[in-house]
Amino acid sequence: MNILVFIKQVADTEARILIKGDNRSLEIENKYNLNFFDEFAVEEAIRFKGKVKDSKISVCTYGGKKAVEALRTAIAMGADQAYLIDNTDLDTDDPLITAKILAGFAKKEGFDLILCGRQAIDDENGNIGAMVAEFLKIPHVTAITKLDVVDEKKIIVENDIEGGKETKEVQLPALLTTQKGINEPRVPLITGVMKAMKANIPVIDPVTLGLAKESLDRNASKIKILSYETPKGRPPVKIIDGETPEEKVKKLIKLLREEAKVL
DSSP states (O other): OEEEEEOOEEEOTTSOEEEOTTSSOEEEOSOEEEOHHHHHHHHHHHHHHHHSTTOEEEEEEEEOGGGHHHHHHHHHHTOSEEEEEEOTTSOOOOHHHHHHHHHHHHHHHOOSEEEEESOOTTTOOOOHHHHHHHHHTOOEEEEEEEEEEEETTEEEEEEEETTEEEEEEEESSEEEEEOTTSOOOOOOOHHHHHHHHHOOOOEEOGGGGTOOGGGTSGGGOSOOOOOOOOOOOOOOOOOOOOSSHHHHHHHHHHHHHHTSOOO
């Protein structure tokens, strides 16, 4: 069984991010990690492989040369093979174009099951997985919290819904996106790290996936970044003095009425 896992390398949550002078691009500190939700996808693929014999895990990302680091993390965890789809000449933030490219890779590589994280924590799009499934015309379930194997053609998944949980029976091939709570991603062993350091990671040109280059560049994108803005600073905290709770409440009501103007 061929298991594909789509991942993304994202900036570390503690990385310094500055808006450049043109207000349309970012300067990001050189701190990157494997996307938080994608760790669950890699871990679940490894566990699935343990249940289904003769399974192979291939991990793929669409990004720059630096994204190889995230791919090696996935190999260190237990993936068998990794592929980098190079975006050097086609850098775009349009998730629709990214989904087309990943779907093209899936068609070429072949698959029985595709896993990816619920969303990337940098842009919070959360829609690439579903769009890939639509391009491939396969069923998909988002934000799953449990995966059980029935046989090589059928699985049962569970995800959270408002006020409860929902259980679905899914025929393979299918695409699933993983949510926090489905598992606890493993810490790679030193043997896995050594394997990842030596692993050969092929670099793929998106154009070789049967997609016209003019349909993949920024000119084809339906999204245009107009500007970035820093969040507005929070107003200073005001401490309300008073000898009794009643006195403090009176002062608070006065402030809400005269300064905040919400009453």
